Amino acid sequence: MNKKKVICPCYDITKGDIICALEQGACCFKDVKKCTKVGTACGKCKDKAKKFTKKMIDKQLESGDCVFVCPRDEKAAK
Numbered sequence: 520m521n522k523k524k525v526i527c528p529c530y531d532i533t534k535g536d537i538i539c540a541l542e543q544g545a546c547c548f549k550d551v552k553k554c555t556k557v558g559t560a561c562g563k564c565k566d567k568a569k570k571f572t573k574k575m576i577d578k579q580l581e582s583g584d585c586v587f588v589c590p591r592d593e594k595a596a597k
């Protein structure tokens with residue numbers, strides 16, 4: 520995967536930026552959006568960014584080696 524591939528030309532957000540947001544605690548597209556601003560200008564990239572975010576989360580869950588911990592899930596577990 521090319522992490523330097525730009526997903527959102529408006530803010531110059533790359534696939535790597537989305538992965539970074541997920542690694543830093545974003546656990547859904549809403550969080551990624553808040554974190555990176557992806558899709559908040561013209562909105563044309565929204566579907567693509569959403570799909571990519573979901574793909575990355577699913578990939579982590581499938582591998583059973585999930586590094587994306589949702590703060591809300593953590594709270595619920597306590």
Ligand code: FES
Binds near residue numbers: 558560565
């Ligand atoms: S391309 Fe992402 S907001 Fe315009």
